Amino acid sequence: MKLEQSFYQRRDVTRIARELLGKGLFTRQGGKTSGGIIVETEAYSNTERGCHAYQNRMTNRNEIMFGEGGHAYVYLCYGIHNLFNVVTNGEGEADAVLIRALEPVEGLQLMKARMKVKNDNRITSGPGKLTKALGIDRRLNGQPLWSRDLWLEDLGSRIGKDQIVMSARIGIDYAGSDALLPWRFTLRDNLWISK
DNA sequence: TAGAGGATTGAT
């Protein structure tokens, strides 16, 4: 069952980031579905320096974060990689969850073809890699997450607290002490989390 | 309008 918009519109972005573990992320292109189980997320809130929308700073790039929760925020990082975020909270409250890694479930052949590799080793184990594997780019920026071509799904799995590992977020040294917030969530001992 | 740098990745 696709996640409903109310799931995303809650205020506590770290809770949403935790609850997204074990959920499914899928795309459908050319009549073919690909995607997998979310195993790694990071929360970003407008109250801390790691966030593009820190102190409600709105730019052309992050404008979609200020809309209502439940939409995709896709942007280009390092000139090379598309990064996929889930916008959360209500309109005017710019929070988001970065999806960092998936465990592949569906459309293996298609994902391997997009990655131009023959084996399926770690094809979705990183934020830039999973977008490439699923065919996600900035054209999907602002797309609702219950769309026909892009959606998140409750797969019915139950994730216990002891299965969730919290740690500091990756690659945001510029955020100073906020870089130390334990807002990265991974599934314990999962093979598919990023390096 | 110029210049710096980035929520990454894979090769060396």
Next chain:
DNA sequence: TCAATCCTCTAC
């Protein structure tokens, strides 16, 4: 450890 690569943001 380092280059790839280009868009975004800031400062002038």
